[in-house]
Amino acid sequence: MAQWTLEEAVALQKELRHRVEVRPGPTSPRTVAGLDVAYAEGSDRVAAAVVVLDSTSLLPVRQATAAGLATFPYVPGLFAFRELPTLLEALGKLTVTPDVLVCDGQGLAHPERFGLACHVGLETGLPTIGVAKTLFVGTYDEPGDHRGDWSPLVDDGEVIGRVLRTRAGVKPVFVSVGHLYDLDTATELTLALTPKYRLPETTRAADQLSRLALRAS
Template sequence: MTVLPSSAAEAIAVQEELRELVEIADVGEPPQYVAGLDVAYDGDRLAAAVVVLDVDTLSEVDRAVVHGETTFPYIPGLFAFREVPALLAALEQLRTTPDLLVCDGQGLAHTRRFGLACHLGVLTGLPSIGVAKTTFVGTHGELGPDRGTTADLMDGDQVVGAALRTQDGVKPVYVSIGHKITLTTAVAQVLRLSPRYRLPETTRLADQACRKALHNG
């Protein structure tokens, strides 16, 4: 996506075109390097961060932060158009190519089945998943209290993601497919990346990095 749409209608058309390219299958070998991506805002100013971890040790192997300004208005369902340009710029600065992108947002759990994780996955060609703190679309049934319990996130008669409890007794996170991965694998990866806290280490570190960069200017 080199040129941003000039209207909401154009942005929706882009989503509907790119949505056809989403692959729902486990592609390639299990990931070794997993990247967390997040963006922090201060008015129109933003900082986008990508932090890459070794999946076995959860130690950091690479990071990149990009400063910029928003160039697309806030419109529910089109949030990716605010974040994708800066996140792509940050990804280009990495020395290590991630095997999996973990996005702070939605994938298929989106009104047009094309949230941020799908968008970034299709544009980069990398496997990607969305891990959100709240739902955007869909509902789920009762979820058990123990770490690792899940419930299908349903939108109508479609499974669009999963509610996942990453720690005993904490609020769930909402996992959805972005690109080149299955929901079962996505859930397993998020649980693996969340040994101590509600949010995956990838998300926590990317959030800290972009907030710090924005604060320091």
């Protein structure tokens, strides 16, 4: 990815967001990949990991990593420009093509409606969703306390995602569409990927692998 100024990066997001397609995604994917990036404290060193899981057993079937130096500053809302080059390098090392990508971050739940999951989806042409740990933009009513309860995430009158309870009595996660997916199916997939913990198994696996790759780099 070329080096962008902050203004150019925002302008690109505004341009590319119109290419995002929201449509029914795979309801029974065979493989689902988690993507995550680890950062070295006090350094621009980063390591990206992609872990492909069998959607039935949730066991890893393939994985790949890449490490390098981030060339874009750490700016909220523009993480894709910092993380995407290394993520794409890791994705390029895979020997299988996952049916769905799950990013540890936002999709349409973004001020420009073009978060990391949207950027990854457009770059790869694969169905992609974002499952984030924290709220970035929008407002919501607290969902019910039971697993599967959710409430709409709304910004400027537009539904941009869902606030989903994956574990009873545990903080919810923030689900949004990245590309070639719809919110109903993204919600169902997120629940299928969280049988035991708050975060999807895809995210947990990619997080662990990216940290190991960073230490080894």
